[in-house]
Amino acid sequence: MRIGELSRRTGVPVPTIKYYLREGLLPGGELTSPNQAQYGEAHVHRLKLVRAMVEVGKLSVAATRDVLNAVDEPGNSLHQVLGIAQAAVTPAPVAADPEDWARAEELVDALVVRHGWAVKPDNPARHALAQLVVTFRDLRQDDLLDLFDDYAVAAERLSTAELAMIGRREGLDAKVEGAVLGTVLGDALIGAMRRLAQADASHRAFEAARG
Amino acid sequence: MRIGELSRRTGVPVPTIKYYLREGLLPGGELTSPNQAQYGEAHVHRLKLVRAMVEVGKLSVAATRDVLNAVDEPGNSLHQVLGIAQAAVTPAPVAADPEDWARAEELVDALVVRHGWAVKPDNPARHALAQLVVTFRDLRQDDLLDLFDDYAVAAERLSTAELAMIGRREGLDAKVEGAVLGTVLGDALIGAMRRLAQADASHRAFEAARG
Known part of the structure; x- marks a missing residue:
């Protein structure tokens, strides 16, 4: 899906999605042309997760990035991720x-x-x-x-x-x-x-x- | 005591005290000259309370003022103040x-x-x-x-x-x-x-x- 559809599916405005992409909270989509990227279901879920942490949990963007980096790091145990969160x-x-x-x-x-x-x-x-x-x-x-x-x-x-x-x-x-x-x-x-x-x-x- | 002493007693910097005075979180001192005010023990306690709410409780200055106004209002019951807090x-x-x-x-x-x-x-x-x-x-x-x-x-x-x-x-x-x-x-x-x-x-x- 394109970024507009990603926005409709999650209720997150396009400029906010672009901001999260720049800040590394959301992995980039698959480039289909120099100015266009495609996003999948994993992006929908990740974006909902970011929204829950930032808007509902009131975590800062920097703190959210720290936590998500810990989640993404393959070597981390559950106990370690919990400590970082x-x-x-x-x-x-x-x-x-x-x-x-x-x-x-x-x-x-x-x-x-x-x-x-x-x-x-x-x-x-x-x-x-x-x-x-x-x-x-x-x-x-x-x-x-x-x-x-x-x-x-x-x-x-x-x-x-x-x-x-x-x-x-x-x-x-x-x-x-x-x-x-x-x-x-x-x-x-x-x-x-x-x-x-x-x-x-x-x-x-x-x-x-x-x- | 003067504002400098109030600052020493509470650990709150003078500019922050002046800000809280302007925002109505702290009642003014007793004016002893056009540029000088005296503060008492009630100010020390109130300032510690403001600090606890803002710095430790992470309440906004506006929310802190709402709560303190409710505390100061003589007609409010405990149940009412609790609801506002x-x-x-x-x-x-x-x-x-x-x-x-x-x-x-x-x-x-x-x-x-x-x-x-x-x-x-x-x-x-x-x-x-x-x-x-x-x-x-x-x-x-x-x-x-x-x-x-x-x-x-x-x-x-x-x-x-x-x-x-x-x-x-x-x-x-x-x-x-x-x-x-x-x-x-x-x-x-x-x-x-x-x-x-x-x-x-x-x-x-x-x-x-x-x-």
Whole structure:
């Protein structure tokens, strides 16, 4: 199909497709003349994947390219691709007082040990968690730190269910794609669920009693 | 204190403080001369709150202002402020095929009924969830939809624990601040926890067996 048909099939505008081609998010089509290329079903699927990551998952174009390069690299294991996808969705920490930071890291290390998690010392999610500890303490919201174990247990259950489901898929490509989407879109999913559950809990706790 | 001291106390650069003042995220100080203002402890705390929302929670300046205006409005209940904070962190849906969208909304409606959630029909998290249903189906990841109930149960447990903790706080201001931070930073928190738990689960499922 030509680029116009690719656009109709995916709902992505032609200029956006050209931008993704230039940025290396989408492999080029087969040239049938110097100014015309043909695209196939693999392009349709890849373009939908890019759209899911950029528009729904809110990943930057650079981060999306990093993840897709990892997916395309034949030597990468599922565990490696997952690590790269995780790093792409984890924001870099902002500056903090070194002493506060060290105290926060202690709390995170203790949590990791308590839950028996085998994670590398340089896993970026450790820093993201330390950042939140520093922030909650700085704002004198220390009681919220007591919720961390509830969050850890919930995260553990979800990850186990998700990876079991992905493990049941046939073929490495399908597994890798599931792991990437679970990581990138899983945040939006648990976010939306939390808001619905919270609205309900808040209604019951603070509104229903008022009649 | 002067603006320089406010900057030292919070780690926020003076130009950024001036920007937040102009954007109405921070109330003005008390003018001691036409060019000089004095700031107090309330400014220190508010500035830390703004920083947490913008830099750690990745909220836009406009969304942060919406939430803080809701916090400052004396007539607002906790339930109302929570609704505004939730709307601020929920992205607007992108375009989708109307038939696919209607089918996705049916799935979301059924899930809300199944979990007995009292949420308004126009709650933006419903649309965010429908968006994810459309996306997973479009990418032929329908098996991931079977995880939605696990996510719903996890979200319910976390929201109940979080609101119980916030309900135990003294004073409406402390409750409101806890609800806002739980909403804005809770996403980053569950995200970081999921990545650690996932790295561990992936290590056990896909790597440990290889030796």
